[in-house]
Amino acid sequence: MGSQPAVDCARYERGERLPGTVDLAGPAVPEAGRPDRFVWVGLDRATPDGLAEAAAACGADPRAVDHALRVHLRPGLERFGETVVLVLKTVSYVPHKRVTATGEIVETGQVTVFTGPGFALVAQQGGAGCPPAAVRRELEAAPDRLALGPAAVLHAVAHAVVAGHLAVADAFDRDVEELESAVFSPERTDDAQRFYQLKRELLEFRRAVLPLGSPLRRLTDGTLPDLPAELAPYLREVLHRHALAVERLAAFDELVTGILAASVSRLTVQQNADMRRMSVGAAALAVPTIVFCLYGMNFDVMPELRLAFGYPAALLLSVGIGALVVRAFRRNDWL
The missing domain is CATH 3.30.460.20 (CorA soluble domain-like)
Structure with a gap:
């Protein structure tokens, strides 16, 4: 054969x-x-x-x-x-x-x-x-x-x-x-x-x-x-x-x-969790951003410009409000 x-x-x-x-x-x-x-x-x-x-x-x-x-x-x-x-x-x-x-x-x-x-x-x-x-x-x-x-x-x-x-x-x-x-x-x-x-x-x-x-x-x-x-x-x-x-x-x-x-559902949940964390970070940074933008406009006549403790007060205010925002998100199970 x-x-x-x-x-x-x-x-x-x-x-x-x-x-x-x-x-x-x-x-x-x-x-x-x-x-x-x-x-x-x-x-x-x-x-x-x-x-x-x-x-x-x-x-x-x-x-x-x-x-x-x-x-x-x-x-x-x-x-x-x-x-x-x-x-x-x-x-x-x-x-x-x-x-x-x-x-x-x-x-x-x-x-x-x-x-x-x-x-x-x-x-x-x-x-x-x-x-x-x-x-x-x-x-x-x-x-x-x-x-x-x-x-x-x-x-x-x-x-x-x-x-x-x-x-x-x-x-x-x-x-x-x-x-x-x-x-x-x-x-x-x-x-x-x-x-x-x-x-x-x-x-x-x-x-x-x-x-x-x-x-x-x-x-x-x-x-x-x-x-x-x-x-x-x-x-x-x-x-x-x-x-x-x-x-x-x-x-x-x-x-x-x-x-x-x-x-696919697990990946969606992971992405939602990531978006929550990003949202919390953005919200916590929103207040300092507004404060720093406000006092960075370089006008001559503005309230609190001549105060001796104006700068540390602005920092403490920004950090405090940011911490309150983060705490609020945690209480709502966002973090």
């Missing part, structure tokens, strides 16, 4: 891996009439040419390949002839010490699963939320489930993707708590930009998770008659875990919105 190296490619019979690998240079699907045998091809960072080549070797419907290669494809489940295509969006957490105004929190990618008579093709296209090799190791450790054929691979990938969504939600929760602590800390902080970045990353997270509900429900409602009945409980579990992820995202959205409103 020249244009796209396969991560792994093997035949399975009754849940056990057969020795050797499969050459994708020619037809790779096992002989007809052997439903207990199938080929599982896994591609990592699949290119369009590599995906098309692998799908052709497996005998997938060309329309399914064209559908999977569309740009900005939403999660969904489609059937073209005997080929079933499940498109999922993966989400991985980008490690960081703290949320910043421009830092990335989540990274999204795409994984596409093709299943049909005698084959399962898993293609990771960007992102790192569902490594095909890890899915293979997990499913090979459960031969009873693997014996159910290509549909078991489809379930394993969906389970891994949804498990990744929940893991990212756990990490996302820590970022929300960190910003919540910053907002309600005694230190004066302006976290509005950090919250907007968190909201943008949360929106990207939601776009990857929410549309997956419809195809998962189709997998559990009997729309695809080829799915083994033994897989139904496992698929319902995936749907349940997806519902948990959706609920957590909704809770995150409400919590972040509420904390952002609290941050």
Whole structure:
């Protein structure tokens, strides 16, 4: 396979891996009439040419390949002839010490699963939320489930993707708590930009998770008659875990919105307090300003100009009235 190296490619019979690998240079699907045998091809960072080549070797419907290669494809489940295509969006957490105004929190990618008579093709296209090799190791450790054929691979990938969504939600929760602590800390902080970045990353997270509900429900409602009945409980579990992820995202959205409103309110209160202090200072300085301006007009005939204690009296009067103003503001809880 020249244009796209396969991560792994093997035949399975009754849940056990057969020795050797499969050459994708020619037809790779096992002989007809052997439903207990199938080929599982896994591609990592699949290119369009590599995906098309692998799908052709497996005998997938060309329309399914064209559908999977569309740009900005939403999660969904489609059937073209005997080929079933499940498109999922993966989400991985980008490690960081703290949320910043421009830092990335989540990274999204795409994984596409093709299943049909005698084959399962898993293609990771960007992102790192569902490594095909890890899915293979997990499913090979459960031969009873693997014996159910290509549909078991489809379930394993969906389970891994949804498990990744929940893991990212756990990490996302820590970022929300960190910003919540910053907002309600005694230190004066302006976290509005950090919250907007968190909201943008949360929106990207939601776009990857929410549309997956419809195809998962189709997998559990009997729309695809080829799915083994033994897989139904496992698929319902995936749907349940997806519902948990959706609920957590909704809770995150409400919590972040509420904390952002609290941050803006706190900033407004701080600004009002600053304006009060400035107003008190201006009022306290108003009396000395008037007195000093009055006696700085340089007229020859003015009262109290010849008094020996006129200057200190003016200073004491100004300071005294200013102190009374400050005390009045304190009594009214302005300071």
